Each structure stands twice: as C-alpha cells, then as structure tokens.
Amino acid sequence: MTDVENAVVSTNAADGRSDTVVGSPVGSGVRTGLFIGGEERFTPEVLRIADPGKPGVVVGEAASASPGDVSDAVAAARSAFPAWAALSAQERAGMMADAIAGIAEERDADAAILSQENGKIRFESWVDALVFEIRWDLALMLADQVDTGHTLPVVPGAIPVSTEVSYQPLGVVTVIVPFNWPIAILGAALPHALLAGNTAIVKPPPSAPLATTRVVQRVAAKLPPGVLNVVTGRDENMAGLITDVDKVCFTGSVNGGKRIMQMASQTLTRVTLELGGNDAAVILDDAILDDTHLDRLYAAIYDTTGQICMNAKRVFVHRSRLNEVVTGLEQRLNQAVIGYGLDEATTMGPLHQAAQKAFVEDIIQEAKDAGADVREYGELPTGDLAGGNFLRPAIIVDPDPGLRVVTQEQFGPVIPILPFDSEDDAVRLANDTWGGLCGSVWTASPESATRVGSQLVCGYVWVNDHGATRLDLRAPFGGMKQSGIGREQGIEGIRAFQDTRAIATIDPTALAQMAH
Template identity: 75%
Template structure:
C-alpha cells in the first residue's frame, strides 16, 4: 500500500450504461468529512430517464448472459477482474477522503472486493445443480428440480464499506445469470463507481451498469416491473422504505440492515492482549461505523474491571485525525448528523449518572477544525434503557454492562430489535456452542467479532429487524435464482399379451 497517491485533484465520475460512459448536466458534490468546505470530487447525477436507460440496457443484455453456462460466465467475470489491484492505492485514497476512514481500511475495502469476487466464482459448478425426484407410488412422473436466474437486479450499497459490501452480492447475482445495476452511496460514490466501471467495461454491454445520483430520482431501480430484485445494505429505516417501494411491483428484496451486536464475555474468557486487540477492533474499526461491529458488551461482573482497563489502555493510544495522515488510527465520522447523534448518546449517558470515559485528543490542524471528529468513549454500567444501549450507535462509543449469570447475559443480549451478529468469549468450546446457539442472530463468533473476522464463504444476514435473506456462499447465489421443477410423465408399461 502506497502513501504517495496524489489526492489534490478533484475526482469526477460519470454513469456507465449499456457498455458506455455517460455524463450528466447535474452532479453530486462530494464533501470531505474531515476537512469542512473541501470537495473531494463530483459524481454524475442521473435523471429518471438515465435510470430507465440503465434498466433497459440490463434487460436487453439479460437473455444472452443468462444463456451462458455458469462456467462461461465465471470465465468472463474472472477476466473482468484482472488488473483490479493496479488502481487500489488511488481508489483507497479517494475512498478515504469521501468516507473519512483511514487509508488502510479503505485499501482493504477494495481487497475484500477482489477476495469475495473470486470466492463467488468458485461456486460456478453448483449454480445449476439440480436434483431428480424419482417416480413414486401414485406419482408417475420423474421431476427435475433446478434453478434459473431472476432477471435484472439492483444492488444498493452504503457509505461505510461500499466496495467490499458490493462483492457480498454482485458477483453472486452475475454468476447466477442475472444482469445488474449498481447504485453507489450518494455521499461517497466516487471510488465505488470507478471500480464497478472498470469491471463493467470488460463484460458484455449492459451486463453490469452503474448509476449515481439523488435517491429521489432512483425509484425505478426498485419499483420498475423490469427489476426482479433489489439487494439493499443500509439502515433499518432505509430497509423499510425499500421494502415499501418494492411492494408496488412485488420486487423481491434482500435486506442487510443495521445491528446492535452483543459481545458476551463469560467468567472464564481469555482476556490477553490478542483477545483484547480483537475486541477493540470489533468495536472501533471504521470509527464504529460498521453494521456488524460489537455495539454492546456484556461482561461477567468478576471480569469488568479487567476488561475496562484493557480497552482503556488501547483507547489511550488512539490517534484521532485525518484518514490519509500517517499514524492516524481513527478518522472522522462520515456526516455531521451522525457526529451529533453519537455525541448526544454520550451526553445522555453522562447526564444519567453512568460512568463515561472519553479518550484521545481531537486534531488541532486548522483545516480539520469543524470536521466530524469525535473522541471515543466507554460507557460503564449504564441503565439498560439508555439509547446508547438500545439503539445502534454507529460511532466510537460502547456500553459495557456487567452480569452475574449466563441466563441473564443471554436474555439481555437477545432483548433487542436487532439480530445481525453476536459473539461469545469463553475458554470452553462446549460453553461457546451452548451460549452461541441461544443468541438470536444470523452470525456468531467465538472469542472474536467483527467484519475483518468474517468467513467470506459463509452465508451472512440478519434476523429480526436486522434484515432478511442471505449473502455470500451458495446461499448468496440461490438468493438470485428461482426454483423451477420440470416433471416428465413416465411412459406406461405395455399391456401384457
């Protein structure tokens, strides 16, 4: 990873529709969350007519793409990915500026895209796997149960890890035989658009398209009868709006929504440097702005002081600053509104009488004054009814709540609207399986937690209001397919004599 990429020239991106780039009269001005008043670049703002053109292009490309064997689609997708790493340093610098996170995380964002893409291609042999139901008494047919692609799909990604998150579903959709339209986040579209366009240019025209713009002009990506499915990653509120819009044309949805992940630290948990480093990263990576970050810690009362000391020591070494500056370990929040929200959670907890410990020093460089920087905080033994416990903070603050019994911890962990992920920290494998099996969420770690520890081969998704459907793995491919049965009538045996 290079730190010498030139970031002084504003970036400009267009649309990519039907194999061709397209400029627009209107643009989105992309602000730098760390440097108030600085414009990172401008992205094309698609009109409703542009969106209709993207849908039409994807629809026209669908029959030819779907007719290919999965292995042929995989071969073309593999070729389209070649050279993706050559622009990774530049993509990371752009993403860091438009998103706010540190350069290393932005660089990994692109790397994870490549890893997920290649893992998806390994599933080519399973895409068309069918099973045959043999004739049975009273059922004189042989039935083949197989799969077919859905058609045109929309993939909508959020600002926090847009490139990596895109690859949790896009390659699976394409491999299954669908054509796709990608909608990057309107507040951080530049790096994602660049990556998608470079791949789309190497695929048949219309197979992969990318449109950026205001949400108000993008409704057809969900409501059009030519859209078979919308795959959305974002907030619970956003997911509800997507689902409501999709109902107009019964468009299918996969929703990967917010979380309020509980990490359960049992009495026998190992809390050495390795495990504490993992937990710290699980909470504070990307300044806390990851859906599957740990957002509540339940710790056995006998280990409370030890855990608080371990996290405090790491927070004391945190360097809050601009994402591209060498040495920065925690960048700004993405938006002023999110900064205000998280600061409000911290102040509410302090006012309630909970112990609040804040760490680090805000940057003092003139160009960073007024940026979305916030000191990270621990909230120790708060009232469980406080918003810092019940709501998704999506920022650098974590409530730490002591418990006395395993049942108490599990009940508290499950007492949430959310069910995305969770973790169990214990030295005993049987205990881990028992407690982990009781957590109501889609993914459970043992002695670990967080996006960087995700098995990218496994299905991922939430329960309760954390979403519906699964991404990654063969389950992620099946999410972009329909099941089809073909029954063959068995010939009657010739009459005797």
C-alpha cells in the same frame, strides 16, 4: 428528504440528510460518470462529494442521473439479460474472471479516494477494495454448483412422475451499498448475482460514490455491454432502480430497509435486506483476556470509527471480569490518534456525516445527564481539521439498560459495557434487542461457546473474536429479526438470485398400468 430519497440514501447510520451537494460541475478533484450499456455518461448536474474531515473541501464530483438515465440503465440491463442468462455458469465465470483481472492495479488510488470521501483511514479503505476482489474470486469458485439441479424420483404407488428441479436467474438486479464499506459490501452480492445469470445495476452511496464507481466501471467495461451498469445521483430520481427491476439487494439502516420494502411492494420486487445491528459481545467468566483477545475486542468496537453494521454495539461482561475489560479497552483508547484518514499516524478518522456525529454526541450526553460513568479519550484535531466530523471515542460503564446508547445502534465510537452475573442473564440480555445480525462469545471453553452461541438470536456468531475483518467470506451472512431478510455469500447467496423451476415428466405406460 422525500420517502424515495430516504429509501435509497439510508445507510447503517441513523437516517439523516446527506452531506452531498448537488450543483454544476467543478474543475478539480475526482470525476466519475454513469456507466450504462457499456458506455460512460456524464450529466449536466453532479453530486459534489464533501470531505468529512476537512470542512468546505470537495473531494470530487459524481454524475447525477435523471429518471431518464435510470430508465436507460434498466433497459440496458434488460437487453443484455437473455444472452448473459443463456451462458452456462462456467462460461459466465470465465468472463467474470477476465473482468476482475488487474483490478488491484489502481487499488492505492481507489483507497486514497475512498479515505477522503468516507473519512476512514487509508488502510481500511485499501482492505475495503481488496475484500471486493476476494469475494469475487470466492464466488467464482461456486460456478460448478450454480446450474446443478436434482431429480425427484418416482414414488412407488403414487402417480408415476419424475421431476427435474433446476435453477433460473431472476432478471435485472439492483445492488445498493452504503458508505461505510461500499466496495467490500458490493462483493457480497454483485458477483453472486452475475454468476447466477442476472444482469445488474450498482447504486453507490450518494455521499461517497467515487471509489466504488471507479472500481465497478473498470469491471463493467470488460463485460458485455449492459451486463453491469453503474448509476449515481439524487435519490429522488432513483425509484426505477427499485420498482422496475426483478430484485433489489440493499445494505443499510433498518428504516431504509422498511422503505425499500414499501416501494418494492408496489411491483412485488424481491428484496434482500442486510440492515443494522445491535450486536452483543458476551464475555464469560473464563474468557481469555490477553493482549491478542483485547486487541480483537477493541477492533470489533472501534474499527471504522464504529461505523460497521456488524461491530460489537453492546459488551456484556461477567461481573468478575468487568474491570479487566474496562482497563484493557482504556489502555488502547489512550493510544488512539484521532485525525485525517490519509495521515499515517491516524488510527481513527471522522464520522462520515455531521448528522451522525450529532446523533452520537446526543446519546453520549444523554448518558452523562443520567449519571452514567462516561469515559472519553483522545484529543480532537485542530487546524484545517477543526470542525470536521471528529469525535472522541468513549466507553460507558454499567449504564442503565434503557439508555439509547444501549437500546439503539450507536454507529459511532462509543460502547456500553454491562455486567452480568449468570450465563442465563447474559443470553437474555444479549437477545433483548430489536436486531439480530451478529454476536460473539468469549470463553476458554468450547462447550460454553457452543452452548451460549447457539442461543444467540442472530445470523452469525464468532467465538473469541468479532468484527467485519474476521468474517468467513465463504459463509452465508445475514440478519434475523429487524437486521434483515435473506442471505449473502456462499451458495446460499447464489440461490438468493435464482428461482427454482420444476419440470415433471409422467410415465404414460406406468400410468396406464395403474389405471388397470
């Protein structure tokens, strides 16, 4: 791939070539176009979207934008910006509420499409679309705060000036989302950008763009033309979505985020980056390990076949509780059904791309070659699913901490479980990593939870819980260290799409009196 391709393609998974194929249109499956300036636009070339569970099957096709199409999208958003920004936040919120109304009517179809193009089970895909609506509605609840500034009063004895501090939108914003939870992740940024007064261009993931494009287009069609646009296509044509806009909000891999920053630096385009994680779950000696909590831990590790940025990637367990955790996870892994995402019995679908499957297989094999205690579960599907991106889930008990399964983000259904002997050791081990997205503390003691949780170097900490489905969607979210820059959600997420303006008014009478 070119640097531009990698910059825009890269998701939370290890960087790798997209399974998407570029070609001429085909006659079957789902078909989506671009949406620019209030109009749908189809293109001569398309992206043929592969089904990760069924080799050779094409789910559908998405339009493949040219650089000219990208320029048109930026121009449409620029043209729509002045009128949109001139509205009050309450006026924008009213129009956005009308635009999201009825979005659930096609949710079952959206979920089925997303399951086929992504690979994850249908229920997760349905929740993916639901969370977009929830986040949209939560953002609208902040409308009264969006335009609220404050006044800096005159300081006695200083220059007699009072200053009004207010907020203004940035302009045109690009929102780039990954394949794993694309619609839900979009909801963490898009409504906040629009409510703040910006216009937007959405860039769905090239390997799974269909369901996201459908959802966004239905919303965009109800907003003034150009306020919300959707562009899909070959990423070598997408540089304008980074260099020709006022801000880029990117969710993806660390390497992808670095390339986004490199490209954005050419024009000093602002960035928010929500990148990968190597999240630690810290299980103290007094942790409650009943079925409820073990179910939460299992989901935190294996939801979406392990392909979630905020999944637990390393589990640190007090040595006295190690066997309980291993046994609890084994009981659940023995019940896992690996299969096609649309099959009702399936609990774990395929990995999204063949390159990611190969990476996860490689780090598991490395652990085996090093003599680690590697345990794998479940049976791979056969028939028309043979050769799909399926992988048996695994746990690796007490591995060498230098192995890649510990040091790198697996982004797949494998977890290292590492014992510790003291609380200080647990904190040190948890923080000994490149990332700082999320973490969790499992304990029966609120005091221990606060003590340990406050020492974890990450942007979000759960207590006795962990995982994307347990996120407080009102709270600011984002990473530390190489897990990202900036915050999404909440009023902090609104301010990320605004700039401050200070208007200072001097009191000439008071100034004259000071002169005497």
